Amino acid sequence: MAVTTPSRPTSPDGNDARPFWDGVATFRAARYGDPTPSGSASKLLDVQRAFDHELDAMHLAMCSFRMRRNEFALVSRLPVEIMIHIFSLLADAYPAGVVQEEDTGQWVRRLGWIQITFVCRRWRFVALDHPHLWRDVKVDLPGGWTETMISRSKSARLRMDFLIGLEIRVFRVLRSRQRQVVLQHIHRIELLRLPSSQETVDALTAPAPMLQVLEIGPRLRTTSTILPANFLGNHAPILRHLLLYNVLNFPWSSDICKSLVSLKLESSESIPSRPPLDVVLHALNRMPSLDSLTLLRHHLPEPMSASSIVVRLPRITELTLEGRLPDIAGLLRQLELPNNPNIYLTIFCSAEDEGGDFHAFFSVFAICLRDGGTSAAPNTELFLKHNAAKSTFKVQAKRSTEGPTTTPKTTETFLEFSYFNEVPATWSHLDMTRGIFAAFASEHLQSLTLVVEDSQWTTDDFINISGYAPALRSLRIWTATDKAFCLALSRTHSTGTETRTSHDSEGMHADHDPSVFTFFPQLQFLEICTLNFVRAFMADENDPEGEGPSCDTFHACLLARAQKVDSPLKKLVLRGCKIRQQWVDRFKEAVDVKWDGTGDPDAPSRRRG
């Protein structure tokens, strides 16, 4: 078969290169003569080697040509700083190492952005000439890439994250080689996230002058490690963020704490000797920049009967405490917080804890929550739930992030308070709610969700709560104390008593006193869910006093609210309430009604359904 050489297009300038290179190739090939059958095997091999040499040389020449060609490519004419900008973005968006693929969820090991160094010489040259591109050292790449990245980073500050993906993969300890890398470069590491092991932590005794972020974890690890006494050589002058999970013996008195902006200490294991409160307070006093403080479980200091130290944390915006009530209350009492920090409290109660500290706790709570009336971010939403079955109490509060507006669009949760295990018997839901409202700046409160299982609530208790939140527009109430609630709902200014009702021509009760209501007068949205709807459902309709939401008094006052001239009430949601379709139809004439229909006594088939 005849072998033909491929044809190439004529060059654009009309100067055809083909004859020239054909000539060159023919000339070079002619140097080696024709192969003859009599040629010795060794001679043939020599000629082949010579041709290989020719091809290598041609390949190099072609590389030069390609390089020259690339110089005319638009992308090659971009200034170096733009290329670095692009590479930096790519390094962020397409990192090297072990990563989880977005589409498949699979964990893959890849070179990521580093692939750009294989595109062309200029790209490699630019990337290798900019050490900061290599500062995110990946430790899970094969083939010596860790060392290569460190070498290319020259003297740039390093970021080493050994925890990426670890929490959902297998917990690992640092391999000996990786540990050596860390220790060798600790003087220029800026960010370090390490899986904890006693061996690794013990080795962290060298100063870390460039360290800004240190995390030792991962969070889900359950075994604890103990920090050495000279952790980081007591020298990490610009350490800003410190997160330690299940690491004990935190050096509260060390200089490494001075510049902290955020500190998070969590331990699930019991600590033999917890830090004394005074030591922690002195340490906090030396952290003027602290913005976020999280102390969980056994890292809370031992409470003291009294401490003269009051620590001012002027910049704190987030405080998260989790533990026993005496520990949390003991610490909170000694802290002077600015207006409006976000506070997340999770309180666990043990059998020996008494409810005696209830009032003291809420007085501390009040100090934490008051905004002094000058807040630019008024509290807008409050959720209070007491679960009697689980003996838990939960508070969640939100505030406007836009400052005082009539209809805030964006809110942030700034208080979460969960009380687990045994709520002391002396702490009734009513007392808890009163305590919260007494502590809480609620004059701008717009939305309240109240889960009231406690049958101790009276009509006056509801009315009192209403007094704390005159601007309330939305009320969601899950109540077992239906009657007290519905009487509160009907309370008006003019008489100071329940709304009088009588039968109208349709045999239904109608309101006779549509004056201003006392109970949340600005209410626009009302959702009622009776927790014990079975009881309400079974109530005797002929009971003149009614039994909760099934009583006509309740319906009448609701209707009065809806029908009142200029009534702000716009929407009514009824769940589990015993109510007739006719009443619902009348409500619908005045307001938007959403009713689940579960309680219509005239529709038994629907109930069964």
Added chain:
Amino acid sequence: MPTIVSVDDSTVPGEGSSRLLLLVSSDNKHIVVEEDIMSRSRFISKQVEGFEATSQRHAILLPFSSFVLNKVIEYCSHYRGYYLLEDDPDAAPPGRSPVREWDQEFLDVDRNMLLRIIKAAHYLEIKSLVGSCARAIADMIRGKTTEEMREILGVENDFTPEEEHSPSSKCTG
């Protein structure tokens, strides 16, 4: 530095509430644009300050085509009066953020045009546009193989065999 040529009054329309600038592209197209629009360009702003010092009117010669210049003007017109963090010399550099929706559509152009726009934006010191273009280019090559990247950006593999097999080697070419 750009070449600055003196122009007579007839070239530049009369001054109104917003002053007018005369921009001259590399293909010698004269484009009149309000100074307000181009104030996003630090380069133009510095030029205008220079004009005020000499109290002379000038045209600003720019080393890119009218086609590219018009795209840049379109961008500046769209964001006229907007505050963009990236263009604030006093603000901290913005972190990783997605390309703005309008920018995505604006930059839905062919590769060569995109590269020309980023180069012009860099010349004119419009950081927000440089940033958007850079993100668009990074998105274009993200997740691609080396060969695909070469194809997308129109470059050839110019490594010597030795360099290709030794990724740690630094090219000196």
